[in-house]
Amino acid sequence: MRVLVTGGAGYIGSHTVVALVEAGHEVRVVDSLVNAHRASLDRVRTITGVDVPLHVTDLRDADALGKIFADGSFEAVVHFAGLKAVGESVAQPLRYYDNNLGSTISLLQVMERHGVDALVFSSSATVYGVHDAVDAMPLREDLPLGAVNPYGETKVQIERILTDVADADDRLRFAVLRYFNPVGAHPSGLIGEDPQGIPNNLVPYLAQVAVGRREKLLVFGDDYPTPDGTGVRDYIHVMDLADGHVAALAHLAEFPGANAWNLGTGRGSSVYEVLHAFERAVGHELPYEVTARRPGDAPVSYCDPGKAERDLGWRAVRSLDQMCADHWHWQRDNPNGYAAD
Ligand code: NAD
Numbered sequence: 375m376r377v378l379v380t381g382g383a384g385y386i387g388s389h390t391v392v393a394l395v396e397a398g399h400e401v402r403v404v405d406s407l408v409n410a411h412r413a414s415l416d417r418v419r420t421i422t423g424v425d426v427p428l429h430v431t432d433l434r435d436a437d438a439l440g441k442i443f444a445d446g447s448f449e450a451v452v453h454f455a456g457l458k459a460v461g462e463s464v465a466q467p468l469r470y471y472d473n474n475l476g477s478t479i480s481l482l483q484v485m486e487r488h489g490v491d492a493l494v495f496s497s498s499a500t501v502y503g504v505h506d507a508v509d510a511m512p513l514r515e516d517l518p519l520g521a522v523n524p525y526g527e528t529k530v531q532i533e534r535i536l537t538d539v540a541d542a543d544d545r546l547r548f549a550v551l552r553y554f555n556p557v558g559a560h561p562s563g564l565i566g567e568d569p570q571g572i573p574n575n576l577v578p579y580l581a582q583v584a585v586g587r588r589e590k591l592l593v594f595g596d597d598y599p600t601p602d603g604t605g606v607r608d609y610i611h612v613m614d615l616a617d618g619h620v621a622a623l624a625h626l627a628e629f630p631g632a633n634a635w636n637l638g639t640g641r642g643s644s645v646y647e648v649l650h651a652f653e654r655a656v657g658h659e660l661p662y663e664v665t666a667r668r669p670g671d672a673p674v675s676y677c678d679p680g681k682a683e684r685d686l687g688w689r690a691v692r693s694l695d696q697m698c699a700d701h702w703h704w705q706r707d708n709p710n711g712y713a714a715d
């Protein structure tokens with residue numbers, strides 16, 4: 375298939391581009407580079423041997439996007455582009471609504487104009503909101519949606535827009551993929567997550583502790599109602615996630631309208647379990663200190679991934695140790711991310 379990947383120079387996008395190219399798709403990327411380096415796609419070329427064209431364009435520029443569509447005759451779009459930092463979205467809500475909703479609406483309009491009917495969208499576990507009850511797990515796709523911050527609200531609203539747009543035109547096929555906690559990197563160590571500034575997420579933070587860029591991990595609370603008191607999440611290897619997009623594209627024709635699938639492992643791991651898995655990857659202990667809970671954090675979040683297995687024939691196969699080993703490989707080989715390129 376000829377596929378346009380928006381946000382394809384970013385973390386999950388670049389890994390998915392590798393998986394799509396290896397599955398035989400013809401891929402182009404559009405990315406504003408607001409949170410990415412073009413070096414990621416140079417590395418994709420090293421991994422795959424294929425030069426994936428990059429259009430440096432903001433999706434909200436509908437005229438520029440239209441030219442890319444006119445040239446590309448795409449059969450499907452995989453839409454990663456968006457801003458994703460929860461704290462930043464609380465501080466800059468308008469920027470988040472404008473970027474995430476604006477770019478999706480512009481993309482859908484250009485797709486309509488060019489007769490492109492198939493879209494895979496990056497949604498998130500954040501659309502389920504925060505469930506304080508541990509017995510609300512596992513999270514299933516038919517739960518009511520409710521975000522607790524502007525970033526999450528953009529995902530909920532985009533899901534609603536996709537449903538409305540698909541309801542109005544029975545040719546459309548939209549796969550809404552709700553990612554749990556993506557971590558890890560391509561096993562080559564050539565591409566990976568390269569956060570700007572202080573990482574918000576556990577594994578990128580731990581990786582920077584391990585490489586000496588941060589002094590110690592701060593564990594946000596050890597008094598949750600979980601087996602060891604720390605927060606539990608459903609971490610998923612980014613290459614499993616990438617494969618989930620290939621599976622969604624392969625099965626999209628069978629599912630008219632907008633349909634949602636969880637992409638996770640279905641297993642929860644605590645902060646201490648992740649810390650110890652990362653220590654095994656690095657080969658020594660890592661410093662940490664327990665601090666207060668982070669406001670807005672759920673005690674536990676993990677999914678039921680059964681719908682994706684039944685419908686898309688996909689399930690996550692990589693272990694937490696593999697996630698940490700691959701994440702560490704990337705961070706060790708690229709202590710400052712893509713900055714040196
Ligand atoms: P990322 O920031 O690495 O990738 C997003 C890419 O989109 C970046 O390359 C950025 O430059 C680009 N972009 C942003 N706004 C754009 C615009 N208006 N026009 C063109 N390009 C634009 O993030 P990621 O971790 O790879 O996430 C990819 C998608 O998955 C995002 O939509 C994110 O919300 C979603 N998601 C991520 C996680 C996670 O924990 N990483 C979890 C759930 C969902």
Ligand code: WQD
Nearest residue numbers: 460498500574575576577579592593594605606607645671
């Ligand atoms: C995991 C666990 C923390 C950092 C966030 C977004 C969500 C999604 C993915 C995109 C929690 C603990 C963390 C640290 C810690 N993004 N922690 N010390 O909160 O599940 O999800 O990223 O859609 O929207 O909210 O992931 O990696 O931040 O936290 O103790 O320095 O690690 O309290 O229990 P989270 P996370």
